Amino acid sequence: MGILDEFYANNDTLRVPNPSHRHAAPSAPWPWVDLGDEFDRGLLDSELPPVPPLCDHTLCGGSCWKNYPESRFPNWTEHQVEKCDIQRIIKKRDPCRLHVVDVDKEGIFTIPLENGVMEVTQKNIEQSWKAFVANERPPDLRVRAVFIEDLSGPVLQMLGAKFNIEPFFWSSSLNWIPTRFQEDPQAGKGDHITICLTFLRATLPSDFPQNPTPSIISTKPSTLSRMMIDTQAPLPLSTGHLLVLDFLSVHMIRNSKGSTIISYHPSLALPTTKAHDLHQRIELAGRSVYWQKMFQISSDPTFVMLIFLWHAMYAWDEAMENLYTHICNLETRVIETNEMRTTNELHVIRAHQLHYHELLENFRKSVEFVMKYPNPTYDNASEQERKLTKDLLERECNQLLAGINRLEMSRKLQDKRLKNVMNLVFSSVNLDDSRRMQRMTEAAVRDSSGIDLTVSTASLTISSFVAAVFGMNVKEISEDTQGTLPHYIVAAAGMTIATVWIIMAYQCQHFLDADYGFLMRLLWPILFILKLFGNEKLGKAKNDKKVARGGSGDIEMQERPSFYPSRDRAASAP
Template sequence: MSFNLDAFGAIQAKASALPPRRKPPKHRHATPSGPWPFLDIDDEVDSTQLSSPPPQPKFDDEEERENSYGPVFDSRPYWSHYPQSQFANWTQWQQNKSGIARVVNRRLPLPEDCRIFKLDIWSDGIFRADNVRSEEGDYVVKSGRVGSREVTESIENFWQVLGEKPRSEARIKVFFVDNLSGPVLQMLGTKYRIEPFFFSSSLNSIPSRYQEQVRPGKGDHVTLTLSFIRTLPSPATAPPTPDTSYTENAYNEDTLHMLQSSILMQTPIIDVEAPLVLTSNPSKLLVLDLISLHVIRRKFVPEGLPAVDSDKTLNGEAAYPFDRQESHDSTSGMNSYGGISTIISYHLPSTPPFNTTSASTLHKRLLAAGRSVYWSHIFQSTVPSGDPTFVTLSLLWYPLYAWDEVLEVLLGEVAFLEAHPRNPSSGSEQQKAYQPRA
C-alpha cells in the first residue's frame, strides 16, 4: 500500500472535524439528576436546612410579587433570583454542583444567541407557527456584554412575551430552545415554576423522568430527559463542498484504512462517548443525542365553569392525572386556573455541520406531524381539553425512530464484522497489540 502523506494529512484534518466526544453524564440518581430525597453520599448536609421545616411549594399558576425575595434595594427583576427564590433548598452550593450556576452566572458571551422557536396548537387541533422557514427563531435573546442595551432589550422583550395573555383559541404552546442562556433559564423557570432538576438533568445529559405539582382534575408537570443514539453522515466520505480545500482523491480506500489504523494506534480503548465510525458503512457515524422535555399539563376550563376538585369528573370525563392523589390541599390561585398547557424542549448546543438535534429541526418535525392526516385526527380529539399528552408522544417518536435506524445499522455492522474477521497476520505491530483476545 503506497503511503500518500498529503492525502493522509488531509484525512487527519477532516477527522478532527468529527463531532466532539460528549462529557460522560453522571448516571446517578442523586444530585443533580432527579428529585431524590438524599444528596450524594459524600456531600455534607447544610445544618441550616435542618433548623426549620421546608417551605410549602406553590403551583405554577400562583403569581409571585416582584422582589418578594431578596433585599429591598435589589433592583433586579424577580425572575433573576430563580431557582432559590422558588425552591429554597437549591442553595448556591447546589447550583454550583448541578451546573445551573455556570449558566446563570456566565459573564463571557456565548458563541451564539439563544433562539426560541414557538408553535401554537388551537382548539381545532391545527398547528400554527409564525416563522416556519426561519432559522433565526421566533424570539432571540442576545448573547453579549452583560448590561449592554441590545442584550437587555432582548431579555426584556422575551419576558414580556412570556407574560402575554394567550389567545382564547389556544390550548397548547411549545417552546424549542437552542443555546440556553442564563436569563432564559431563569425566566422560563420562574414563569412556569419549573423544578430545577429539569435544567440540571438537561445540562448534564442525565436521563430523568418524574412527575410533580400534581393536582387531580387540574394538571401536573412531567419531565422526560432521554439520551439516544442517531446516525449522521461521516465527514470522511462526504462529497466535497465549495468550502472544502481537500484534494479530490483524499478519500480513497487506502487513506481510509490509514485513518482507521491511526485511530487504533492512538486510542487503544473503547470510548463510548465519542462518535462511532462504522467499518461496514463508512458513510455513517453514530453519535449521542438528547431529547429533554418539560410538559406542563393543564386541563382547559372555559371561563364561567368551576374547576374540578380532587378526583371528580367534568362533563363525564375522568379527571387527569388519573392515578395520583393530591399531596396537600391548596385553594390559592383558583381564580387564575384554566390556562393552557406548555411544552418546553431543551436542545444541546452543537457546532455545525455536526449538529445534535436542533430546536429548528424538532420544531419543523412537530409541525409536520400536525399536518399528518392520521395524527391530526388524534390531535383534534385530544387538544380541545388542553391535554398535551399525544403531542408529547409525537415528539418521543423522534428518538424512537432514531433508535430503530441505529439498530438496523448496527445489525449490518455486526454481520460485516462476523463475515470479515481481522487478520492478525496483517497490519502493523501496533495494530496487533490492540486486537481483542478471544
C-alpha cells in the same frame, strides 16, 4: 495512539458525560449533595417555609426570576447550583433563540410570532420577561411547544420562575442524565412531567462542528482497533457514518388553561438534534393525516409529547441499519483475511452494543411512563372521553413499544453475529496454528531421528569402550591368548565403519533426491558423488542450451547423464 485516539484525547467535548443517576429526580432528598459534601447551615437554620408561596410576578420586581432557582426552591443552595452546572448557564449572557409552534383545539399546527422565533438578548431582557409573564395566547390554544437554542441564564431563570419548573429538569438536561418524573399533580388542573432520554443516531463526519484539531473525517475505521473502549464516544463505521449519542430533554406543563412543552437542546461539539430541526419536524407531523385525525378525536396534549419520542425512534432505526451494514462488512473482511486484530474492533462494537441495550431500556421506560401517568385535567371529563383518550394513548404507546422491541431483537441478532464472527476468527487462527505445528512436528521428527541415534551412541561410547578394554582377549592384557591389540583395533574399526555405513544408507534419502531401494542405498557414497557431478553437468548443459538458443537455435539441449537418477526412468522401469 491512532488518529481517532488523539482526536478524542484532544476533544473532551466529543465525550458525553457519564450520568449521575442519583441526581436524576426530585425524589432524591439531597439534590446534588454527595456523601462527602458539607451541609449549608444557613438553610438548616432558616425560618422560611420550605415551599414558598406562588408568585404572581407583578409585585416581586423580577426578583423571583433573577434569584431562581433558590427563590422557588430554597433547598437548592449556591453550592448545589454551582455543582450541577446550572450556575454556569446562569452566568451566560449570549443571545438565546426560542422556536415556537402552537397546536389549537382543532389539532392544527401553526407558527406564531415572526417565523415562530423569539430571541432573548441582553438588550431586551426586561421586555422578554414581561412577555413571559403576560403569556399571551390565542383563546383556542391547546398546547405551545418551545424549542430552546443556545440556552442562556436569563431564559433558564425566566422559564423556571414563570412555570415553576423543578431545577432537576435543568440539571438532568445539562448533565445528560436520563430521567423521567411527574411533579405537582393536581386532579382536574394538571401536572408537570419530565422526560430526559439519551438515544442513538447516525451521522456523517461532515456534520461535526469545525475544530482546529485533526479532523475525524480522515479517520479510517481500522483505527477502531486501537481506540479506547469508551461507549460515551462516537463509534466510527465502515459505511462512513458515525454512531453518536443524542439527547432528548422535554418538560411538559399540562394545564387545563393551556399546556406548554419546553424542549432543551444541548450546545456541544456533537451533531445533536438542533432546536430548529426538531421544530420543523414537529410542525411537519401536524401535516400527517393519521395524527390529524387523532388530534381531532382527542384534545389531550400528551399526544404531542409522543411525537418527540417518535423522533428518537427514527434516529434509533437509522443507526441500527448502519450498524448492520458495518457488521456485514466486518464478516466479509474476517472471512477474506482472518486477521486476529479484527477481534479488537469486534470487542469495541460489542461493548457499545451492551450500552445500547441500556439506552433502549431507558427508551422503553420513558414510553411506559407516558402511558402510566395520564393527563390529570381529564379527571373532569366524561367517562366516555376519558376512555377514548386512554385507549388512543395506549395504542400509540404500544406502537412505540413494538418498535423498541424490534430494535432490541435487532440488537440481539447483531450481537450474536458479532459473537459468531469472533468464533470464526479464533477458529481460523487455531487452524493456522495447527498447520504450523504439524509442519514443525514433521520437521522435528525427521531431524531428530538421526540426532537421537547419535546421542544414544555417544552416551554408550565411554561405557562400551571401558567394558571392551577390560574384556579384550589380547596378550597385552591376557598372556595366554593369541590375539593382539592391532587385531582388536582392526576388528573394532571395521565394525564401526560398517555401522556408520549402514546408518548412512538408512538416512541418505534426506540428501539424495531419488527414492532408491536399500541395496542401492548401500552405495550411498557413489550415489552422492554422482549426484554432485550430475548437478554440475546439468547446470553446464542448461547454460550451453541458453547460449545455443541465443545464437542459431539449432542446437538441442544435451541429455542428462545416464547415471543421473530420474523419476521418469524409474517410473518406466519394470
